[in-house]
Amino acid sequence: MDEYTASGYCIRASRGGGCGGGGTGTKCGRWNPTSEQVKVLTELFRSGLRTPSTDQIQKISSQLSFYGKIESKNVFYWFQNHKARERQKRRRVLVDDGNDIMHLHHTNNLVSSTKRFDLIVIFILPMLTDFGDEKNQVSETDHEQRVIETLQLFPLNSLNDADSEKLRLFSSDHNNCKENNASFTYNIIGTTEMDHPTLDLRLSFV
Amino acid sequence: MDEYTASGYCIRASRGGGCGGGGTGTKCGRWNPTSEQVKVLTELFRSGLRTPSTDQIQKISSQLSFYGKIESKNVFYWFQNHKARERQKRRRVLVDDGNDIMHLHHTNNLVSSTKRFDLIVIFILPMLTDFGDEKNQVSETDHEQRVIETLQLFPLNSLNDADSEKLRLFSSDHNNCKENNASFTYNIIGTTEMDHPTLDLRLSFV
DNA sequence: CCCATATGAATGAAGG
């Protein structure tokens, strides 16, 4: 397969074997930093260095070459990646923090009192399509054969009784108002209050 | 991150014991998706989503957090891996083809050969929210109240034209049939046939 | 137990 070992990098060894020590030169085209190198880089990063200049990169690189093969670009990339990933991580954690309560609500006791969905509508049209299904292999999640799954995505049980009532009413109204010969079924679950601008499901969802 | 570096390996607690075995909540370091989570992710993937944007990731993540612990990065990695492995598999198959016999027409079966869901619309309108909508940060106190307005939308791209029509009709009927002074709004999403990875959470919503 | 495979996580390297 790939045989491009431009500059015999790699110092890898297989599982359990030390990295630098024993041979087994698996050739890999990419730099595989030794732990010492990483340690130093990390230290530099921690001390504040983020975007080293070319000069700095050179120096660092040559310093680190003491511990193993390394090129300037490796250092360059290392900082770039490290910086970017740190930022990303931070960003995510921040957001995730907010989501936690969702999880809590769920795990603790089923959804409960604090839910605030005003309206949830779920439509599931029955399949009037015949499944050509010739795919050699369908996804693992398939043991469900063609059933109109209800993909229980969200908790609907947050409605209070009053709301539920309304909903029910509305629902039947809805059902009657039109000849139901339509080939689909639907449900509407809803509550009051919703005058806010049509939701924009796109990006900016809170 | 981790203590062990690139070339290092983590030999944390030998086999077996590690994570404690009680119950379902493995508290190990590694995310263990629930079947619902996987199901949803798979469905998204199958409907064409490949590389969700940061926003989408967050949304998805927060949606899925309802089913259990999950972080944005998990979603990120999930898609990354899933995509990569599909590619990898494909590549391998191609190679095999080359070695083996010749292939017939290249199997260009796009994603959606079999759809389970024809249409699912889920609306969750936020209630007492004041959409501060600050991109930056929200005070944690706010979090508690806001997170809930998470809305959900799942891409369903399997409607055939006929269905879309019916749906549309139904939609308008619905609107007329009743005086809409009701205090709720609704929308119907009809996605029309798009047989390949173009679909993402954004479009399909109208 | 050991092994094979699936898949979560990480990260070097690029491309834009």
Add this chain to the structure above:
DNA sequence: CCTTCATTCATATGGG
């Protein structure tokens, strides 16, 4: 600086 891809490491899981 951002995002994406390829590869690799590590762990979870099921079968023998």
